[in-house]
Amino acid sequence: MAPGALVESEPKEVIFHAGKGAQKRYVLSGSDLKPTFESIPTVDFQNATSLDIDERRAVAREVYEAFTKVGFLYAINHGINKDLQDRTTSVIKEFFGLPHEEKMKIHINKSPVIKGYEGYLETRLDERTPGDLKEAFNIADDPYDPEQNAPPDLDLSTYPPPPLNQWPENPATFRSTIYEYRAAAQNFASTLLRIIALALDLPEDYFDHMTSFPMAGLRALHYPPQPTAADDAIGIGAHADYSWITLVNQLTDTPALEVLNANGHWVPAPPVEGSLVVNVGDFLERATNDKFVSTVHRVRNISGRERYSLAYFFSPSQDVMIKTVSTCLAPGETAKYEDVKAGDWQLERLLRARVNHPTSIAARQRGEI
Numbered sequence: 248m249a250p251g252a253l254v255e256s257e258p259k260e261v262i263f264h265a266g267k268g269a270q271k272r273y274v275l276s277g278s279d280l281k282p283t284f285e286s287i288p289t290v291d292f293q294n295a296t297s298l299d300i301d302e303r304r305a306v307a308r309e310v311y312e313a314f315t316k317v318g319f320l321y322a323i324n325h326g327i328n329k330d331l332q333d334r335t336t337s338v339i340k341e342f343f344g345l346p347h348e349e350k351m352k353i354h355i356n357k358s359p360v361i362k363g364y365e366g367y368l369e370t371r372l373d374e375r376t377p378g379d380l381k382e383a384f385n386i387a388d389d390p391y392d393p394e395q396n397a398p399p400d401l402d403l404s405t406y407p408p409p410p411l412n413q414w415p416e417n418p419a420t421f422r423s424t425i426y427e428y429r430a431a432a433q434n435f436a437s438t439l440l441r442i443i444a445l446a447l448d449l450p451e452d453y454f455d456h457m458t459s460f461p462m463a464g465l466r467a468l469h470y471p472p473q474p475t476a477a478d479d480a481i482g483i484g485a486h487a488d489y490s491w492i493t494l495v496n497q498l499t500d501t502p503a504l505e506v507l508n509a510n511g512h513w514v515p516a517p518p519v520e521g522s523l524v525v526n527v528g529d530f531l532e533r534a535t536n537d538k539f540v541s542t543v544h545r546v547r548n549i550s551g552r553e554r555y556s557l558a559y560f561f562s563p564s565q566d567v568m569i570k571t572v573s574t575c576l577a578p579g580e581t582a583k584y585e586d587v588k589a590g591d592w593q594l595e596r597l598l599r600a601r602v603n604h605p606t607s608i609a610a611r612q613r614g615e616i
């Protein structure tokens with residue numbers, strides 16, 4: 248290269264998956280730079296359930312700031328205790344350490360709702376890579392799992408016949424521990440829903456109806472170390488979440504999560520002991536007419552160490568209509584999005600992201616995706 252030639256150290260655009268498919272964001276520099284975040288704020292939820300409304304409102308103001316400007320926050324004092332976190336980390340590590348054939352017994356292709364074990368390179372969010380360098384275990388809302396206490400009047404006709412979730416035989420305490428964690432995460436999500444309602448100037452119980460049998464999924468993840476900074480390697484390609492909110496527990500101290508700011512720069516979100524990463528998903532972005540941002544993120548494990556994490560995706564019950572919240576529209580302003588049924592919208596996105604799954608192939612043949 249000639250002396251003085253420009254060295255392109257960063258790609259000029261970032262490609263990510265959000266909404267209906269691949270989108271682009273330009274990487275800005277110099278005078279093009281916009282005001283945007285450079286770090287992830289921390290919000291203390293100690294007072295989120297205080298008996299004093301002013302204290303609850305103070306938490307809501309911080310959540311409003313974080314969700315409008317960043318779309319991500321670190322939550323502390325979220326109520327998931329260290330003992331449960333340690334036991335959860337331990338069963339997850341043990342599960343991923345099982346022989347491949349053992350994990351394949353519960354492969355997602357055996358579940359009509361794409362739940363169970365998913366191996367390395369099976370998803371590919373970034374088409375420039377061979378696939379996402381991670382393995383995962385997924386569960387979702389499943390009325391046939393007694394631990395989920397489905398309401399007696401739930402319309403089962405919207406669910407395929409059992410089995411939906413698939414559980415490994417080992418470790419023996421895997422299922423009970425994962426359900427214990429799910430209950431704790433759901434508890435915090437319910438608190439958060441009330442704080443979000445306050446932040447949007449709504450009655451605190453405004454979103455409570457969404458939780459009668461929420462689409463609450465858990466996804467345990469294992470990312471092996473990837474070759475340092477290789478462009479064609481990624482743990483999970485850049486994407487926005489199809490959830491209402493996501494709670495990510497970075498189970499170990501391995502940094503790898505990165506969040507995209509408005510300038511197309513990646514801001515690290517390293518593990519902070521005792522915290523959960525909370526991010527806005529596409530449903531909440533839609534309902535707030537883009538006031539809260541469903542921010543793009545990715546996982547790149549260049550630490551040289553194994554990384555484990557556990558994401559809890561909270562979405563409303565299947566039959567809830569996602570409508571624009573009135574307080575998010577200025578007088579005369581119209582909603583950017585049409586109303587959608589939560590279950591239909593989520594399923595479509597799930598199927599699009601798993602092109603080779605039998606349920607996706609069948610939906611494509613019927614022209615549904």
Ligand SMILES: O=C(O)CCC(=O)C(=O)O
Pocket residue numbers: 466468483488495497504544545546556557558
């Ligand atoms: O592992 C993480 O930190 C994040 C995972 C994630 O973004 C996802 O599963 O949607």
Ligand SMILES: [Fe+2]
Pocket residue numbers: 486487488544
């Ligand atoms: Fe995500």
